[in-house]
Amino acid sequence: MSASQPANRREVITTRDIRNRKGGTPIVCLTAYTAPMARLLDPHVDLILVGDSLGNVVYGMETTLGVTLDMMIAHGAGVMRKARRACVVVDLPFGSYQESPQQAFRNAARVMTETGCRAVKLEGGSEMAETISFLTARGIPVLAHVGLTPQAVNAMGGFRTQGRSGPDAERILRDASAVAEAGAFAVVVEGVVEHLAREITSRIEVPTIGIGASAACDGQILVSEDLLGLYGEHLPKFVKRYANLGEEIDRAVANFADDVRARRFPDEAHVFKAVGGGR
Ligand SMILES: Nc1nc(=O)c2c([nH]1)NC[C@@H]1CN(c3ccc(C(=O)N[C@@H](CCC(=O)O)C(=O)O)cc3)CN21
Numbered sequence: 639m640s641a642s643q644p645a646n647r648r649e650v651i652t653t654r655d656i657r658n659r660k661g662g663t664p665i666v667c668l669t670a671y672t673a674p675m676a677r678l679l680d681p682h683v684d685l686i687l688v689g690d691s692l693g694n695v696v697y698g699m700e701t702t703l704g705v706t707l708d709m710m711i712a713h714g715a716g717v718m719r720k721a722r723r724a725c726v727v728v729d730l731p732f733g734s735y736q737e738s739p740q741q742a743f744r745n746a747a748r749v750m751t752e753t754g755c756r757a758v759k760l761e762g763g764s765e766m767a768e769t770i771s772f773l774t775a776r777g778i779p780v781l782a783h784v785g786l787t788p789q790a791v792n793a794m795g796g797f798r799t800q801g802r803s804g805p806d807a808e809r810i811l812r813d814a815s816a817v818a819e820a821g822a823f824a825v826v827v828e829g830v831v832e833h834l835a836r837e838i839t840s841r842i843e844v845p846t847i848g849i850g851a852s853a854a855c856d857g858q859i860l861v862s863e864d865l866l867g868l869y870g871e872h873l874p875k876f877v878k879r880y881a882n883l884g885e886e887i888d889r890a891v892a893n894f895a896d897d898v899r900a901r902r903f904p905d906e907a908h909v910f911k912a913v914g915g916g917r
């Protein structure tokens with residue numbers, strides 16, 4: 639009998655699967671903001687994050703502070719339509735969860751019901767522990783995010799590597815422990831020095847997913863447009879470019895413009911003709 643494993647059951651990755659990867663094969667994560675990008679990433683990654691970095695990447699904002707809940711829900715729903723197996727997590731934007739556990743639940747529940755995603759991510763350490771246990775106890779899995787937290791850019795005085803001083807490193811370690819103990823299924827660790835990332839990873843029981851936080855983490859995440867060469871010229875030091883799609887787009891658009899101006903496009907292969915009755 640195979641009632642528990644029907645042959646046509648499709649592989650899906652749950653937050654529990656991610657949680658269980660602690661210390662195993664590194665967890666592969668990338669961002670997607672749209673359906674076509676989700677379709678391309680889905681066969682290759684374990685987790686797709688609909689990040690509030692879409693404020694920078696899609697909307698040209700300077701920081702993520704102007705991103706709204708409605709924007710996250712619209713993009714999250716688009717990603718969900720084309721992600722079949724990867725675990726999809728949606729960022730809660732600035733101002734949608736910091737006020738109280740009740741505010742966080744109300745807005746996270748909207749994200750879950752209106753997108754169908756598996757979990758939400760929120761930024762913060764010890765001060766968010768109560769909110770994380772409030773959400774997880776009520777059925778909303780939470781991915782935590784500590785270290786360099788972009789929504790706190792004004793409090794941090796810029797996008798700076800965190801944990802360089804002893805007291806700073808101890809605070810971030812306490813933050814990571816607090817969010818893990820509060821019930822987060824994994825913790826994004828951003829922009830911290832290598833020895834701190836290694837220390838956090840060895841001390842907490844759930845996986846760490848690093849961005850600019852060394853190979854000592856249990857997984858890695860990057861912004862897809864950064865590694866594809868689709869965003870910006872000056873990238874953070876931690877980004878590795880795997881393609882230069884921006885250059886490809888430049889060449890393709892220049893060729894299209896030349897063809898239109900020279901009347902080479904549309905050519906015979908791309909024109910409708912009224913053959914046998916027409917249309
Ligand atoms: N396209 C994109 N990629 C990202 O990784 C990203 C976003 N957007 N938006 C939200 C946050 C902001 N992030 C950032 C932005 C800038 C730096 C940066 O300039 N870092 C300096 C560190 C300088 C230091 O050593 O303190 C660097 O040179 O890497 C880092 C992370 C990461 N996130």
Ligand SMILES: CC(C)C(=O)C(=O)O
Nearest residue numbers: 669689690691826849
């Ligand atoms: C870079 C990741 C961790 C993120 O929070 C985002 O893309 O918004």
Ligand SMILES: [Mg+2]
Nearest residue numbers: 689690691729
């Ligand atoms: Mg984010």
